[in-house]
Amino acid sequence: MGRWAVGLAVALSLLALLAGCGEQAPDHSTPPPDRGAPPELMPSGLAVGLNEANARLLAPPPPGAPQQPAFTAWREHVAALAPAYVRLTVVWDQVQPSELAPPDFATPDSGCLRDVRPCSPYGGLRDRLAAVRALGAEPVITIYSTPQWAAVDPNGCEPPDTGPVARMPEPQAYRALVRALVDFTRAEGAPIAAWGPWNEPNHPAFLNPQRAQCEDASPPLSPDRYAQLVRIFREEAGRDARLLLGEVAGYDAARETAAGAAEFAAALPRETACASDLFALHSYLGSPRDREGRAPLVGDPARAGDLDIVDDVAAALDAHRCERPHRLWITETGMTGEERRMVQGCREMHTALGAWDIHPRVDVAFQYTVREDPLFRSGLAPARLGEPYPVYAAWAAWGGREPRGPSPPDPC
Secondary structure, three states, X not given: OOHHHHHHHHHHHXXXXXXXXXXXXXXXXXXXXXXXXXXXXXXXXXXEEEEOOOHHHOXXXXXXXXXXXXXXXXXXXXXXXXXXXXXXEEEHHHHOOOOOOOOOOOOOEOOOEOOEOOXXXXXXXXXXXXXXXXXXXXEEEEEEOOOHHHEOXXXXXXXXOOOHHHOOXXXXXXXXXXXXXXXXXXXXXXXXXXXXXXXXXXXXXXXXXXXXXXXXXXXXXXXHHHHHXXXXXXXXXXXXXXXXXXXXXXXXXXXXXXXXXXXXXXXXXXXXXXXXXXXXXXXOEOOOOOOOOXXXXXXXXXXOOOOHHHHHHHHHHHOXXXXXXXXXXXXXXXXXXXXXXXXXXXXXXXXXXXXXXXXXXXXXXXXXXOEOEOOEOOOOEOOOOOOOOOOHHHHHHHOOOOOOOOOOOOOO
């Protein structure tokens, strides 16, 4: 082989490595056609969605099963929210911890929250889908958490404590998971309103590496890695499956180990950006800090409906010149920090919901979660359940409202 041919082979090998895991690298060589400016959009009105893992907070247990009074009371609170959608996450390393067995989407769950009582057991995703139907909502499904056996080897810039769950999955293992998940939901007779191929692909807690070098000026690698997962999902689920692209963490700018929300959207291959007209982002409110005073997993919390990230993401998507302009879903939001316990937190949440309601691109906002995770404090109720936090009043005022109806008065 001549020197030129050897050099070409090496270059092609490096390109394949950067594309990740042997899948074909997305083609950025052809510029998108100029379709002109996106058409003017009118607000569709805001619908309410929920994130909640425990099926028994959404619907009662089967006849003969033990009834927990705290869950019974909170099912009434949840029903009063009248959510249009419930977002269900598939935690891959929990449903398939070993490659020797297929994923189990009916794995029993204690119904506790970590080790916190009260508990009300349920049967995994199967019971969660049934509970969403009983609530009268539509399910949205998002995947995350790579099992150790399916994680690719470390490469590029990663935080020092990165584990397998936050690494890029091996493509064929991911393909098998998607195929099993789609087959399972079809067998259950559970139409899925939208599918999220991966949660927060711009966040180092969920996908790595984000960049080749640990510098915020280093071009992000994660959009191309995510594009591989989107392509696989689309091939396995079929083109009739409605994809919920993005699910990006609400970072307002580039970080050394994380891509900004708009930066990520702009760097997506056009084929991926235009694979669906739905794009999701996460936008929390409040001023949370961990015990060391650092910013938490939520990204950059907005205050009272700051729309900068929403507008920046919309502009980045519009630059791809897709056939249809993207609709934006806020699939995770909530009042974080101590504000959730205060009337002021209720007012800020109410203001944010009002801002998204009149925004021409935003269709849904999903509260995260009903029952508060002790390690991620943004719920509507304490982990032990009990009386709602003041912020619940804001969601109750918007839930069940006609999407194009008038904004509810201040409920706080």
